[in-house]
Amino acid sequence: MRINIFEAAARLKAGEVVAIPTETVYGLAASLHQPEGIQQIFSLKKRPLTNPLIIHVECVEKVLGLVSTLPQDFQKLAQAFWPGPLTLVLKIDEKKVPAIARAGLSTAGFRIPLMKITRDLLEMTGPLVMPSANLSGKPSSTCLKHVENDFGENFPVLEGENSEEGLESTILIFQKGKWVIGRLGALSSEDIAVVLGYYPELIEADKSKEAPLCPGQLFRHYAPQAKLIFEGSTPPQDVHFVLGFEERSYAVDKKVLILGSLEDPHEVAHNLYAILRQLDTENVTEAWVDLQFPREGLWKTIAERLLRAGEEALNR
Ligand code: TXA
Numbered sequence: 180m181r182i183n184i185f186e187a188a189a190r191l192k193a194g195e196v197v198a199i200p201t202e203t204v205y206g207l208a209a210s211l212h213q214p215e216g217i218q219q220i221f222s223l224k225k226r227p228l229t230n231p232l233i234i235h236v237e238c239v240e241k242v243l244g245l246v247s248t249l250p251q252d253f254q255k256l257a258q259a260f261w262p263g264p265l266t267l268v269l270k271i272d273e274k275k276v277p278a279i280a281r282a283g284l285s286t287a288g289f290r291i292p293l294m295k296i297t298r299d300l301l302e303m304t305g306p307l308v309m310p311s312a313n314l315s316g317k318p319s320s321t322c323l324k325h326v327e328n329d330f331g332e333n334f335p336v337l338e339g340e341n342s343e344e345g346l347e348s349t350i351l352i353f354q355k356g357k358w359v360i361g362r363l364g365a366l367s368s369e370d371i372a373v374v375l376g377y378y379p380e381l382i383e384a385d386k387s388k389e390a391p392l393c394p395g396q397l398f399r400h401y402a403p404q405a406k407l408i409f410e411g412s413t414p415p416q417d418v419h420f421v422l423g424f425e426e427r428s429y430a431v432d433k434k435v436l437i438l439g440s441l442e443d444p445h446e447v448a449h450n451l452y453a454i455l456r457q458l459d460t461e462n463v464t465e466a467w468v469d470l471q472f473p474r475e476g477l478w479k480t481i482a483e484r485l486l487r488a489g490e491e492a493l494n495r
């Protein structure tokens with residue numbers, strides 16, 4: 180059900196859950212001050228309660244009102260990348276952020292989205308928590324249709340643009356005197372390095388650790404039903420579907436789903452989840468993925484998402 184900004188704001192203030200567009204991916208939103216709405220996000224998504232949510236606000240002042248201390252270079256990062264696809268994990272004032280939103284942690288992720296309608300809505304509602312608007316484990320939604328596919332046509336979705344970036348925000352966490360990357364995302368580590376003066380290290384999730392740095396990374400993500408095959412530099416003979424690039428030619432009997440151009444990682448990012456979802460709508464059982472592209476900038480995130488989409492269903 181497509182709703183306008185006034186109806187979206189009214190529903191959120193009444194404690195309901197509404198899907199809304201952002202420039203990264205669509206989010207499933209509830210008011211930070213409505214714990215029942217937050218609880219409902221977890222059940223709708225079938226999301227483990229141990230996976231904390233990101234708090235979205237429209238300006239830095241709102242962040243400052245919820246945190247306790249600010250790490251080094253916070254201002255620099257906020258100035259350079261907000262509004263935009265960056266989430267900063269900060270120590271919060273525990274009285275002001277309900278425990279359910281942050282999975283009981285003493286920190287929370289914060290982001291100021293860029294899309295205008297998202298910020299206009301935030302001005303009307305106050306802080307919103309929102310995970311990506313997809314069933315847990317599935318590819319995120321980058322347009323309204325994806326949300327309807329996952330949650331049904333009667334689910335309220337704020338009408339707006341498609342997500343330009345097509346990848347979730349990059350998550351930075353301050354640890355032992357340095358910012359590190361908890362999740363690769365739409366903002367590249369190269370861009371972050373220009374501001375920080377060093378490359379933030381990527382910290383891989385470690386199941387053996389009691390307290391993982393970025394809990395969400397432990398769960399299965401972005402996965403279509405189809406088995407994804409990554410081996411080799413050409414598709415195997417018996418696999419019909421290929422996820423590939425417009426400059427490349429593959430064997431003539433293949434059905435190629437074009438991710439975009441090798442010259443344009445932004446285009447590939449923008450198309451990525453729509454194509455993973457297309458595998459499901461076409462009931463594809465297996466597809467070969469062309470992984471021969473650079474491992475720099477946004478390409479690093481694209482490679483990570485594709486590989487995770489192909490992981491075996493451990494946590495499904
Ligand atoms: O682009 C985005 O970030 C989108 C849009 C809707 O804003 N949101 C999003 O949310 O991707 P979600 O819930 O799908 O991913 C949130 C990630 C999870 O991996 C979670 O573990 C991590 O953020 N996270 C949240 N709070 C955290 C915290 N306090 N410490 C470490 N990681 C945290």
Ligand code: MG
Nearest residue numbers: 310311319347
């Ligand atoms: Mg997600």
